[in-house]
Amino acid sequence: MTDEPVLEVRELRKEYRVRTSRAEAVPAAGSALLGHAVTRRERAGVLVAVDDVSFSVSPGQSLAVVGESGSGKTTVARMVVGLERPTSGTIMVSGRERSWRHVSSRERRRRAREVQIVFQDPYSSLDPRMSVRASLDESLRLHFDWTRERRDERVAELLDQVGLDRRQANSLPKALSGGQRQRVAIARALASEPRVLICDEAVASLDVSIQAQILNLLSDIRDATGVSYLFISHDLAVVRQVSDAVLVMRRGRVIEAGPTASVLSEPSDAYTKQLLAAIPRPGWKPTPSNS
Amino acid sequence: MWKVIGERAVSLVVTLLVASVGIYGALFLAPGNPATLLAGGHATPAVLATIERTEHLNEPFFTRYWDWLVGVLHGNLGQSFVYREPVTTLLAGRVGNTVFLVLYAATLIIAGGVVLGLLAALDRRAGAAITVLTSVGLGIPSFVAAIALITVFSVKLGWFPVFGSGTGLLSQLWHLTLPAVALAISWTAYTAQLTKAAVREELGREHVETARSRGISRRHVILRHVLRNAMIPITTVSGLTVAGLIAGDVVVEQAFGINGLGSFLVQSTLQKDFASVQAVSLILVATFVIVNGLVDLWSLVLDPRLRTGRA
């Protein structure tokens, strides 16, 4: 691909200061992070979540970032959309560098038309008190100077595009199933017509049969709109299905990168091999990972 | 763990200092001449002059505050201008009654509240009755309870004295039973509701399911898993109960004519005996802060997750 990259990230780094405040004393249930957190402390009080990560995404390309919990993959996604501030490094979108000082509301609005995100948990990623239509309309009103009729039309279009029934426009999230909610979240992200859509474990909490539907949907959307994907996942099988290129991360660092097909067919790094060997598939037997 | 304790000790001292500045400074925020306020209702020019001299009213605020604080730390709580005596002397005879009353009530609250709450959570039928009882109990302020108890048990039945605090342990117990009950009613109800909620919550926890799946007897499940873990929220909130007891004590002492810190605070407030108000407020606030500090420490003992100080 010769096009100018739509998203380019260079030497991204994120450090967290480890605080000892009372509020953080109780670990989140199910958090497997603890074990890694201790080993990754490079010096007292500083935790390096993302260390020297660079990549670029061309228009229409799908790049996957894969890793286990604590790998820093989600932090990368959050920095790209502006939810976290990088400690150092640059993020360029459509050739423009994103600065972190005094981002005005207007600038954020502009950036919202470049990159959007879909989160993992379909139950908490929609405002529980807002109907599907209101959610989509809020975004359309913010980004486009359209009449009410035009916006209604566009809401219907978006619902069609993500495979939702138009009658569901007036539903509140709680009346929808997990898969349907995830479709709404995708429609909301598409409403501002972004060039890059980040999927942060977007299919991880769905049932297998629904997961397949959403993966097919994402592929259809890419064909129809030419949007680029940054696909964050822990699941190499899913990554193989949706991405052209892949970045394997571990403990904040990129340990292997390349075209998805070749990385997954002939992994060169030992950890990638381990990761691949750990996925249950026909004829598979569990093996120790020696980590 | 020691680091966490240290941090909390520091924050306790800071809270106490700021609170004392607030209590001492309140006098200077009040409208009018501080000397007049300090003198209460006895403001002859001669008295005012004395006060300005003894209280160093012409010096900067923090100098005076410092002097006062040093005095307080040495056990000198200032001079009451109503009684013309050191506040410490005035309080000496009264502290005993208050401490007795509050501890008496606290015992009733802890014993009654936890037992009722546990019963309500574990037994469906008793639960419904206790829930009604605690809902009403929670709405009975201590002074209303006092009036009702006096009407029934002192006036109608004549079982308990109407006023006073008695001398000697038995007499004190007899005199202070109604006040302690009046003070305890709404907080017992509160503790019972809290215990019920905490126990119910723990009963539904996954680790309790694990214990049941392993064939642990019901008694052990309740004691070692449900009650043990429910103690954590109950302890945390008991700090609030202490605040309620301190405030309630003031009202109940007044209702039963008990000569303690609370009724003294009310009198001093009405007489504008500011040195006394300052002293008693400081004692009550300090008690509350320190007890809460102890509660905090106790929850460190109960909950190992809090000890690391870092997730």
Place this chain on the structure above:
Amino acid sequence: MATLEAPLVATPAPRSRRRPDWVVLSTGTVIALLVLMAVFAPLLAPDNPDYANILATNQGPSAAHLLGTDSFGRDLLSRLIYGVRLSLLGPALIILIATLVGTVLAILSAWYGGWFDRVVSRAADILFAFPGLIFAMLAVAMFGPGLVAPVVALSISYTPYLMRVIRAEALRQRNLPYVAACYVGGLSVRTICTRHILRNVMPLLVVQAALSFGYALVDLAAVSYLGLGVQPPTPEWGVMVSTGQSAILAGHPQESLLAGLMIVITVVAFNLLGDRLASRQKGTVRP
């Protein structure tokens, strides 16, 4: 990754009226009646609450005085009805001020975090060290008895409590992905805080306001009872409990007991309503 169990039929909406909720209905009725009594006191009261008749003191219930008279021969029913006004106005003001200030501080703290949050939380911790009643007494010592000083003092002392509860919920909302989606979607901070966070915190806010109302009423009545708030002969329940106390020994407990009963009924109504609203809300949280 955990597979989420999808609720396949939506959990019923909290306001669904399949079965009438008798707790909400009855407590709501009691509260509505009290408000009506406060508004229409002059029409409802059979007598002038301040008219004393020394010839008819401490009478029992009769046709002329449905609930009897107090130790000055004033009609008790009328005094109780007029008493609703101040007895409700005070706590209403306290809760209104504390909720407004508390909510603004809570949402700003939750959103901005950092030093602002630390300062607000620290200040709340320190204010927490003053039990409300002690704070009110300090205020009375400074500014003299009346309604204003205790109401202001109690407003200040209820603010950190409401602030903490709301901040915790606002912080929880702020960390949910839907808020992140709003932010990434380009919505302004003000829009996110008001249209999304505040709206989702609102149910909790209503519950807390209802529950705190009872406590505020008790605290304020206690101040009056101690003689530090509204002064006799103004009809107010706390004052009436106090002025009636001397007649108890003479065998006439009606004034104290009736005023006390009004307080209990009101507080219980608000508490039950708040509890019920709270438990209904829990039902709407995702399974």
Place this chain on the structure above:
Amino acid sequence: MNVLEINHLAVELPVEGALRRVLHDVTLSIGPGEAVGLVGESGAGKSMASRAVIRLLPAGAAVHGDIRYSGDSVLAMDRAALRHFRTHDVAMVFQDPRAHINPVRTIGDFLLEALLERGERRDDARAAVIAVLAAVGVSEPERRLRQFPHELSGGLLQRVMIAAALAVSPTLLLADEPTTALDVTTQSDVMVILDARRRERGLAMLFVTHDLELAAAVCDRIAVLYAGFLVEDAPAGDLHRNLRHPYTAGLLASRPDPVAPRPRLAAIPGRPLSAFEVGAGCAFAPRCAFAVERCHLERPELRVLDAGRVACHRAEELAGQLALSPTPGGSE
């Protein structure tokens, strides 16, 4: 004799005052030392089935049918018999060890509790627990006993849970999604240990999971649940070679493969139904590409076919077709 026999198990749970069906019809047996995978999507009732075996259902649940452990009816057990069953014969490993182990008590308390409960001497119990911790690959077992759950990583904590289950030397192991909360490499590590220790000790196992491939790798037989019905029961090795039920075929086709990708996944249309939502006919009929009129009207019985059992009216005619033509893709 079979270790576990479940006959026409149906379960209803109280939801807002009314009973709601969570399991319709499950018939299943596990022989000594045999591992059976119970596989299904959310709402299928797989967790409820495993909990019913150990009588761990919420209060007010209605259970129909029969569950027998070594011939004894579990549902008929009195208090003492149930305790004996739970302390000696069966052990359960839960999904989320962080929630399923009391956070305020030490690992030692947790591991020893069950042994002390049945009257073992403290020293013996301690020695046994240390040995079993070592057997599941927990380093420094003696130090671990003094630690609290929050000081251990998720993978380590799940090993502790497995150790707790093994420590009581049960005959039957119930594992409810034991690795779902873990990372893939950790899952692999934990499964290696669970599988090896189970085989060594000759334990029978009911392995509940949403992951067909994972179940196939560690189990002898696979039972597939859909909306509270057992729809297929087949030898694990036979699963990919011999597709019998359209739902199982659909599940296998939905899952992407990391090495051999498909241009497009064969998604099953619609969403998985919960037990209480199903109508008169076959529960899967509304989503099934092969459904005919009969499927919508008449409930298929579970019947023997080849080496397994299947509940599908058209199982015989579809044999061979299923593998070749995956169900057409669709949406909800």
